[in-house]
Amino acid sequence: MKTVFMVAEKPSLAQSIAKILSRGSMSSHKGLNGACSVHEYTGTFTGQPVRFKMTSVCGHVMTLDFLGKYNKWDKVDPAELFSQAPTEKKEANPKLNMVKFLQVEGRGCDYIVLWLDCDKEGENICFEVLDAVLPVMNKAHGGEKTVFRARFSSITDTDICNAMARLGEPDHNEALSVDARQELDLRIGCAFTRFQTKYFQGKYGDLDSSLISFGPCQTPTLGFCVERHDKIQSFKPETYWVLQAKVNADKDRTLLLDWDRVRVFDREIAQMFLNITKMEKEAQVEATSRKEKAKQRPLALNTVEMLRVASSSLGMGPQHAMQTAERLYTQGYISYPRTETTHYPENFDLKGPLRQQANHPYWADTVKQLLAEGINRPRKGHDAGDHPPITPMKAATEAELGGDAWRLYEYITRHFIATVSHDCKYLQSTITFRIGPEHFTCSGKTVISPGFTEIMPWQSVPPEDNLPTCQRGDTFAISEMKMLEKQTNPPDYLTEAELITLMEKHGIGTDASIPVHINNICQRNYVTVESGRRLKPTNLGIVLVHGYYKIDAELVLPTIRSAVEKQLNLIAQGKADYRQVLGHTLDIFKRKFHYFVDSIAGMDELMEVSFSPLAATGKPLSRCGKCHRFMKYIQAKPSRLHCSHCDETYTLPQNGTIKLYKELRCPLDDFELVLWSSGSRGKSYPLCPYCYNHPPFRDMKKGMGCNECTHPTCQHSLSMLGVGQCVECESGVLVLDPTSGPKWKVACNRCNVVAHCFENAHRVRVAADTCGACEAALLDVDFNKAKSPLPGGETQHIGCVFCDPVFQELVELKHAAACHPMHRGGPGRRQGRGRARGRRPLGKPSSRRPKDKMSALAAYFV
């Protein structure tokens, strides 16, 4: 029997589609990556009995990146990224092993049906899947067609079965347009990001952002926030005047009337109207009206609307809201939360999900009534062909979900109930008055039937006093006539909800990526989230956007993306050649880039106003090994040391504290060592600022401290302080922290393992000898006589932390020691690790010429 291999875009869809096509009779098992499942059933295909194998990928299989050597920032000129730098496709998520998974499952199959989402990205993934699977599938005989594309617009029985009955072919042009987008985004984004970052980070010490990124989505997103900021800054309040009239309605009630001119900006004119109207004693009714109006029930919920409400009403950021929604989805409480669709398919079972809510403590009454009286069809929304609107799938209580998950779930559920409820109906009454020549109105609303506002009380029409019944010609006595002086107010900072709306309107990002872009501009320190989830741009954000405006406004305008997308659509429609469009667009941006680089002084002028030059930032900390002057420690991200005399910058480990290390110096380069520490309970180690940036030995990499240094004799090195192989990670070595007394610690130089030992010991040293049993270095421990925990009141002991029975009680490594390879049993695995490794003779010095004097010195030393 032949086999048909079928692939969907995500595991949930593979399952739903297989269920529909197999009419529920399928057998399922997890794939080798643990994320995707395979669903099997038998049926017929092109008129023959076959076995179907339905599975999925998890989004894109591949991602685009530069060849490795073009990812070295200091070695590659960003301008090269526009054309010279070659790109390669890498597995998007190596942990998922997607290519291997597809090959294992697809091997020996005869046909493939692609069920990826029906958008351009999905079409592109089709070809990623084919690239992986075609080589291992059975070869076609006699030109028989083996590759099929299913096109569907919703996950309903009819749609899926129709798609299966009318299989087509994957669209290569659409896929190519995505390839082009990927390459453009990568080349443009990385070139500008690297240039900006290096340029400004090399100049200013207090930028407080380790990355000054640029992107066709994130930059316009920031642009919206700064645009609002500029409006606020340039706002000049204007004074205006309003007439306000009060008339007596009943004995004890007055009506407030609104002036039909609303307001005037000229005091004298306002005064004139006041003078005229003040002469009148009565207001005359000119007209009355009573209209029944409706407030529409909401459209069914899609992702973007959910994110807007989560931000504006629940105070939850888009990223957090999305994570919460995903959890609710995987736990079966709601339907798939990433959808653009606001329209339920005709045959969607609305009553099922509603019945689930019929006994809910909060809304049972409303739901029961709806079920009894019949639900209202949801309004006609937009069908994007992806997933049904976000729908609660099973009832949940506050206690069950708790916190934000509950609040989001409650909103989603109330929204769903509202979409099948009736509109809110109310009566709007208006009375038009004339006072002298001027007209005034007064209106009021009375609810006729609350409809959906019952379940969404925050949407309800506020109760207002009834207007008096009257008719044309009636008069009311004026009780007060006055002129109010007011001022126009500046707009407030953009709310996240407004930003989402703007992004959606301009096509910046997608439902899935909008939260990511907003998160990016927060993390890069371009904007901060203020109360009410308003986004306030930082100095850095403002300077960047103003700089782009000054040099090339297109870099920040939202049109930049849509212009490129127009070109990409031409590729998708087969009207333009992929290579030509790509080459042409890259050429334009390359010119823009060069112009930007040449004009960067314009942005720099703005930077100077807000930020301080490197040389003027930070406080003196440690001495430079070259000029022996003090270097300054710059704490703002990315923290580093700067020698203003040599004009050199040395990066430091991030997220911790840096102190001078007793003015001790590195024997290789004479730089003063600094001590990095992750906090009082964490680990700390000394490092040489020079070696950290320019590894002195061949077997060392950038970013290594003394605890990884293979210097054979330096008292701070791994060779001298290393104890033994780490108890948890594969490659680390436990190193004595010489600064940790009296609460002594050994810490792994790779992972986060920290072990406390020998509390209150007076001195702990690493001895020259190693343990005969496990090869770990012996420790030489001295206690004060009064405090010694050693047997027989001894004050000194030399032994192995892993094996010595005397030390067992003094080392908090208990669980750790039990994990040590020595005690795990097994035939002497991983020989030659640990201390022996630290002491291993170093490899021969590099035969290549060292690149500078310091490296020459280091090489010589070895």
Place this chain on the structure above:
DNA sequence: GCAAGGTC
């Protein structure tokens, strides 16, 4: 270390 787009 960089983009944006899928999804886990």
